[in-house]
Amino acid sequence: MDATALKQALQQKFGELAWQYSESPRGQRRLVIPADQLHKYLEFLRHDCGFDALLDITCVDYLHYRGAKDRFGLVYLMGTSTSGERLVVRCFLNEPNLKIASVVPLWEGANWLEREVFDMFGIQFEGHPDLRRVLLPEEFAGFPLRKDYPLRGRGERHNFERITRNQS
Amino acid sequence: MDVSVPENVMVTKLDSLASWCRKNSLWPMPFATACCGIELMATGASKHDVARFGAEVFRFSPRQCDLMIVAGRVVMKMLPVLQRIWLQMPEPKWCISMGACASTGGVFDTYSVVQGIDRFIPVDMYVPGCPPRPEQLIQAIIDLQAKIQREGTLMGKEFLTEARQQPKRALLDIVSPQGSPRPEPLPIVPNVGV
Numbered sequence: 001m002d003a004t005a006l007k008q009a010l011q012q013k014f015g016e017l018a019w020q021y022s023e024s025p026r027g028q029r030r031l032v033i034p035a036d037q038l039h040k041y042l043e044f045l046r047h048d049c050g051f052d053a054l055l056d057i058t059c060v061d062y063l064h065y066r067g068a069k070d071r072f073g074l075v076y077l078m079g080t081s082t083s084g085e086r087l088v089v090r091c092f093l094n095e096p097n098l099k100i101a102s103v104v105p106l107w108e109g110a111n112w113l114e115r116e117v118f119d120m121f122g123i124q125f126e127g128h129p130d131l132r133r134v135l136l137p138e139e140f141a142g143f144p145l146r147k148d149y150p151l152r153g154r155g156e157r158h159n160f161e162r163i164t165r166n167q168s
Numbered sequence: 169m170d171v172s173v174p175e176n177v178m179v180t181k182l183d184s185l186a187s188w189c190r191k192n193s194l195w196p197m198p199f200a201t202a203c204c205g206i207e208l209m210a211t212g213a214s215k216h217d218v219a220r221f222g223a224e225v226f227r228f229s230p231r232q233c234d235l236m237i238v239a240g241r242v243v244m245k246m247l248p249v250l251q252r253i254w255l256q257m258p259e260p261k262w263c264i265s266m267g268a269c270a271s272t273g274g275v276f277d278t279y280s281v282v283q284g285i286d287r288f289i290p291v292d293m294y295v296p297g298c299p300p301r302p303e304q305l306i307q308a309i310i311d312l313q314a315k316i317q318r319e320g321t322l323m324g325k326e327f328l329t330e331a332r333q334q335p336k337r338a339l340l341d342i343v344s345p346q347g348s349p350r351p352e353p354l355p356i357v358p359n360v361g362v
Contacts, residue, residue, distance in 0.1 A: 136245070136280075137244070137245050144279050144280070149279070150279070151277075151278060151279065152277060152278065152279055153278070153279025153280070154279070156244055156279055156280070157244045157279060157280060157281060157282050157283065158282075158283075158287065159244075160244070160247055160248070160251070160282075160287075160288050161251075161288070162287065162288050163251050163254065163255065163288060163289050163290070164290065165290045165327045165328070166327075166328065167255075
């Protein structure tokens with residue numbers, strides 16, 4: 001499905017109100033969608049437009065970013081296994097409502113990707129089967145890739161018992 | 169009174185003999201987490217051949233080792249594992265902190281990286297470098313051997329904390345420069361807990 005066909009399909013399905021489509025000079029396609037409608041768009045892209053491969057889910061914190069209106073930008077990278085097309089789907093989230101529907105029902109592979117975004121940014125994926133931390137220790141407090149998290153942490157790296165020669 | 173012994177008999181102290189045996193058969197536990205681990209492998213391989221110094225028997229079970237070589241950065245999720253492995257190693261044991269990251273955290277001054285393993289486990293030798301050359305690691309092993317020979321005892325008296333807490337001479341020169349009175353060294357308590 002090329003760019004014009006994709007735009008037509010989206011227009012037929014959803015009209016021309018909410019979504020914004022843009023294309024970079026190098027042909028990278030990007031779709032920006034309001035967070036509350038994201039799931040039905042992703043469902044459409046998955047089932048009707050052939051984007052059967054979810055390549056990555058990641059997040060950007062725009063705190064203190066020049067000209068940014070929203071706090072978090074959630075990024076879904078997807079592709080088709082038949083024609084190798086790529087598409088970037090984005091939506092924006094703001095505190096305190098950092099909730100978004102999980103896409104595990106659409107792509108099984110989203111499981112750990114969403115756990116990682118939860119681990120690092122604290123985005124809550126509703127309907128996720130097992131939303132736990134995946135990289136950091138379970139008792140870790142805070143979300144270290146947020147821009148308001150101090151680079152050197154809050155003392156987690158020093159919070160251990162010291163073993164001396166007498167004890168060992 | 170003359171006492172004659174045969175030519176092939178040598179007289180020494182038991183402590184010295186024990187240290188001599190130990191220093192020449194260090195069994196390293198490779199705790200390799202990063203690029204220093206590659207240099208550690210190179211040190212063990214044929215070109216640099218740490219077997220020349222009796223430390224070639226890398227074992228992956230801490231229960232068979234007496235020298236832990238921490239090669240690479242240790243993150244806070246890894247540190248409890250490191251401590252557990254250290255506690256599982258039998259006495260007498262030594263630790264080499266290899267490279268900038270293991271010694272100080274190196275360039276990784278972030279929330280997750282431990283800023284020097286000596287904050288949490290005892291360390292005998294530090295090897296600078298990023299990563300250190302195999303020659304540097306070999307030098308550290310040679311220095312450690314000299315240290316074992318110098319202060320090693322049969323019953324491991326040198327591992328008593330009171331004795332070890334005596335400030336190191338090099339450190340004293342920084343804290344109180346030459347000429348100024350030095351603090352009295354702590355008394356070495358007699359051997360306990362053999």
